[in-house]
Amino acid sequence: MEMKSVTRSLRILEAVAQHQPVTVGELTxxxxxxxxxxxxxxxxxxxxxxxxxxxxxxxxxxxxxxVLAVRPAALQGSSLFAAAREPMIRLRDTLNETIxxxxxxxxxxxxxxxxxxxxxxxxxxxxxxxxxxxxxxxTGRAILAHLPKADVEELISHGLxxxxxxxxxxxxxxxxxxxxxxxDGYSVNLNQYRPDVCAVAAPILDEDxxxxxxxxxxMPDSRYDAARLPEWGRLxxxxxxxxxxxxxxx
Amino acid sequence: MEMKSVTRSLRILEAVAQHQPVTVGELTxxxxxxxxxxxxxxxxxxxxxxxxxxxxxxxxxxxxxxVLAVRPAALQGSSLFAAAREPMIRLRDTLNETIxxxxxxxxxxxxxxxxxxxxxxxxxxxxxxxxxxxxxxxTGRAILAHLPKADVEELISHGLxxxxxxxxxxxxxxxxxxxxxxxDGYSVNLNQYRPDVCAVAAPILDEDxxxxxxxxxxMPDSRYDAARLPEWGRLxxxxxxxxxxxxxxx
DNA sequence: CACAACGTTCCACAATGTGGCACGGCCTCA
DNA sequence: TGAGGCCGTGCCACATTGTGGAACGTTGTG
Numbered sequence: 001m002e003m004k005s006v007t008r009s010l011r012i013l014e015a016v017a018q019h020q021p022v023t024v025g026e027l028t029x030x031x032x033x034x035x036x037x038x039x040x041x042x043x044x045x046x047x048x049x050x051x052x053x054x055x056x057x058x059x060x061x062x063x064x065x066x067v068l069a070v071r072p073a074a075l076q077g078s079s080l081f082a083a084a085r086e087p088m089i090r091l092r093d094t095l096n097e098t099i100x101x102x103x104x105x106x107x108x109x110x111x112x113x114x115x116x117x118x119x120x121x122x123x124x125x126x127x128x129x130x131x132x133x134x135x136x137x138x139t140g141r142a143i144l145a146h147l148p149k150a151d152v153e154e155l156i157s158h159g160l161x162x163x164x165x166x167x168x169x170x171x172x173x174x175x176x177x178x179x180x181x182x183x184d185g186y187s188v189n190l191n192q193y194r195p196d197v198c199a200v201a202a203p204i205l206d207e208d209x210x211x212x213x214x215x216x217x218x219m220p221d222s223r224y225d226a227a228r229l230p231e232w233g234r235l236x237x238x239x240x241x242x243x244x245x246x247x248x249x250x
Numbered sequence: 251m252e253m254k255s256v257t258r259s260l261r262i263l264e265a266v267a268q269h270q271p272v273t274v275g276e277l278t279x280x281x282x283x284x285x286x287x288x289x290x291x292x293x294x295x296x297x298x299x300x301x302x303x304x305x306x307x308x309x310x311x312x313x314x315x316x317v318l319a320v321r322p323a324a325l326q327g328s329s330l331f332a333a334a335r336e337p338m339i340r341l342r343d344t345l346n347e348t349i350x351x352x353x354x355x356x357x358x359x360x361x362x363x364x365x366x367x368x369x370x371x372x373x374x375x376x377x378x379x380x381x382x383x384x385x386x387x388x389t390g391r392a393i394l395a396h397l398p399k400a401d402v403e404e405l406i407s408h409g410l411x412x413x414x415x416x417x418x419x420x421x422x423x424x425x426x427x428x429x430x431x432x433x434d435g436y437s438v439n440l441n442q443y444r445p446d447v448c449a450v451a452a453p454i455l456d457e458d459x460x461x462x463x464x465x466x467x468x469m470p471d472s473r474y475d476a477a478r479l480p481e482w483g484r485l486x487x488x489x490x491x492x493x494x495x496x497x498x499x500x
Numbered sequence: 501c502a503c504a505a506c507g508t509t510c511c512a513c514a515a516t517g518t519g520g521c522a523c524g525g526c527c528t529c530a
Numbered sequence: 531t532g533a534g535g536c537c538g539t540g541c542c543a544c545a546t547t548g549t550g551g552a553a554c555g556t557t558g559t560g
Contacts (some may be wrong), residue, residue, distance in 0.1 A: 003294035004547070005517060006259045010298045017320040024538060039539070044253035048260045055460075059538065062323045065353055065361035069379030070267040073312045073525045082367060083377070086339070104300050104313055109424060111315035128331075129319030160296045210305075254516070255548060275506060289508065309507065328555045 008033075009041050013050060013063075016042075023059035043131050074103050075113060076213050078206070082245035084114060091239045092116045092209065095232065097219040102132075102139045105214035107155050109133060110140045113213070124197050124218045135160050135174055138189035138201035142214040142240075147201050152178060165190045178218055186233035191221060195211040200232050202240035209249060215240045224225065258312055259281075259291050263300060263313075266292075271310035298446050313381050324353050325363060330454070333496035334364060338465065340427065341489045342366045347469040352382075352389045353462065357405050359383060360390045363463070374447050374468045385410050385424055388418050388439035388451035392464040392490075395431035396453050402428060417442045436483035441471060448474040452490035457498060465490045 015030055016022055027038045042061055045051040050067060054060040075081050081101075088099045101114040109131040117123060126132075134140035134155060152175070162169040168177050181187040186202045193227055201216035217236055266272055277288045292311055300317060304310040325331050331351075338349045351364040359381040367373060373375055384390035384405060395401055400475075402425070412419040418427050431437040436452045451466035465487055475484040 002290055002548075003255060003259070005253060006256050006291070006294050006548095007298050009253070009256045009259075010295075010300060014320060017465070020323045025536080035538080036519055036521095036540085041256070042519080043539095044256050045260075049355075049358075050260060050498075063320055065322050065355035065359075067317060067320050067365055068361055070264060070279045070313055070317050070380065071473075072315050072317070075378075076458055082365065082427070083368070085335070089336070091337070105299075105315035111318055112487050113303075113315070115332065116335070128325075129318075129321065131315075203278055210521085252517075256517095273506080274508090285507080286509085286550055286552095290548080306505095480543085 005041075008099070009045060012038065012112070013045055016051060016061055017063050018044075019175055020062040021054040021057065022062075023060055024084070052072060053065050068215050072105075079247050080213060080243070081114060081225045084213075084215070084243045086115070086247070087239045087242045088116045091217065091235065092118060093217070094235060095217055096120065097223070100139065100216045100218060102214055102216065103129070104134065104140075107151060108136065108159075110137060118151070118219075121224070122222075124194075124199075124220060126218075132193060133163075135169075136163050136189070136193040136217075137216075138187040138199040139214045139216040140189040141178060141181050141189075142201040142203040142216070143211045145178050146205060146209060146211040147189065153214060163193050164195055165193055166190060177197045184233060185237040188226070188229065196221040200229070200236050202233070202237040204247070205241045205245045206244075215243065253418065255291075258287075259295060262288065262291050263295055266295075266301060266311055267313050270305040271307065272310040272312075273310055274294075274338070278405065279427040285327055299331075320337070320429040322353060322355075329497050330463060330493070331364060331484060333492045334454070334463075335467070336428050337489045337496070338366045339463070339491045341485065343367060344465055344485060347467045347473070350376060350389065350466045350468060352464055352466065354384065354390075354393045355381070357384065357401060359410075360387060360393070360464070368469075372470050373473075374444075374470060376468075383411060383413075385415050385419075386439070386443040387466075388437040388468075389466040391431050391463045392427060392453040393461045394465070395428050395437065396455060396459060398459040412444055413443050416440060426463040434483060436488040438479065438483070440474070446471040449480070452483075452487040452493045454490045454497070456494075462494075465493065 012027060015027060017036050024035060024042060028035050040050060050064055051061050052064040054062050084101050088101060092099045094150050098118045099116045100112050102110040103110050105111050112126045112128055115128060132140065133142055154195045156171045156174065160169040160174060168174045186200055188200045197218060198221055199216045199218035201214045202212045203211040204215065206212050215236060262277060265277060269276065274285060274289050274292060278285050278386055285328045287334040292301060301311050301434045302314040304312050334351050338351060346368050348368045349366045350360050350362050355361050361378045362376045362378055365378060380473060382390065383427055406421045406424065410419040410424060418424045436450055439449045442447065447468060448471055449466045449468035453461040454463045456462050
């Protein structure tokens with residue numbers, strides 16, 4: 001609980017990202033802070049290169065490109081990122097469903113880092129940077145299955161939030177789920193987090209077996225076909241394995 | 251010149267990004283700051299979700315995935331990003347040279363936001379988040395050619411740094427270059443920024459003609475063939491136009 | 501076993517960020 | 531045209547907040 005000004009500045013930065021391009025006034029309303037405080041913060045963030053004035057309306061602020069140089073280690077040098085791209089597109093072409101690449105952020109959440117859209121008129125939607133809970137999604141459990149058991153227990157001890165009737169909020173059910181994923185090589189989510197959304201995912205492992213990220217194919221409930229699950233699971237797992245291999249080869 | 255603690259915290263955040271995973275001690279040496287100051291800053295950034303402890307060595311800090319939710323407007327919802335991907339890969343397959351997608355950051359610099367690598371053993375290398383000057387690169391001049399002339403003059407008034415013998419550091423030469431780019435629809439850079447690196451670029455325009463980003467094919471000097479420039483220029487320009495069209499269609 | 505290096509904690513001091521207020525420009529509506 | 535409202539910006543006395551030297555606990559090394 002320290003560095004109030006820094007914490008507040010980062011909150012403001014995040015708010016700008018969500019509402020860009022945004023004015024000082026809009027932000028003061030959003031935070032209930034004095035105008036001068038918000039103004040001073042924006043000027044400081046601008047001088048640091050993290051913010052810039054909108055070209056067309058200079059009273060509006062938006063995120064500067066500087067932030068792109070600040071990325072999680074897993075994406076640094078973009079070896080994972082670059083390695084994943086083509087296999088993801090091929091998987092999308094094979095299944096014609098949206099493919100997501102996600103990385104774990106501590107044990108808190110999975111974060112979407114890349115996306116290849118399907119061509120259907122009805123699509124699932126997650127944006128880059130969006131987060132989801134580890135226990136309630138296919139993408140999260142693909143990671144959990146390859147973490148030390150102590151980590152899974154730690155996650156359980158923090159409490160398992162329920163998002164729908166099918167969320168595995170019960171510790172034993174989650175443990176069984178995770179075992180099954182490790183055995184099968186892929187994870188499945190049927191309406192456990194967002195209603196009407198199903199997904200199949202597989203982990204991308206480091207050379208020493210540490211899970212770095214996961215690939216997932218996600219689709220509306222209406223297009224999910226249980227009979228084809230083994231085939232889809234294999235395809236997703238193969239894609240994840242190919243990405244892992246390419247990453248090491250690079 | 252205000253909010254010293256905020257400015258410093260952001261500098262530290264950037265340093266973590268560059269050196270991750272990094273310890274408190276390494277950062278104190280890097281900045282010459284007291285240990286306690288660095289320590290306090292890291293804890294604050296961690297609590298804000300921007301940093302996290304490395305899983306394998308908890309005394310080392312790395313960038314958290316939270317930053318991915320903070321992106322420049324041009325990439326928001328990743329319409330540009332998603333639209334660019336497949337045309338870039340096709341261009342790479344056609345030319346077998348590395349393709350970059352870059353966006354302008356104010357009039358300061360171009361920032362690489364995406365990359366598709368070629369298959370040659372010898373490649374040009376720019377990482378995501380890397381920056382380059384607007385006047386000295388193909389990717390920058392593709393943007394300049396579609397900005398109001400006042401902006402070009404403003405850039406000139408800030409001074410044109412020279413990076414090699416062929417850098418267009420002379421205002422009149424740059425103005426002529428920019429005119430030529432507008433007429434041709436593509437820009438060229440022959441060793442003007444980095445030695446031995448050549449590039450051909452074209453702008454991706456908004457519906458009202460504002461340049462949002464540029465696509466560039468870059469290659470080692472040794473593989474550049476002047477005779478094929480018109481053909482390559484046309485291919486790059488076509489790719490840029492296709493990306494612009496896809497972006498609007500999405 | 502002792503020393504060195506490191507991450508972490510504490511606390512008195514004052515530098516730093518705060519926010520109420522006032523100014524000036526812009527737009528709207530009478 | 532002019533008054534009123536709204537917005538972004540600049541100022542400054544106050545005290546909250548961040549600072550950094552020093553001391554502590556732990557780890558690993560010669």
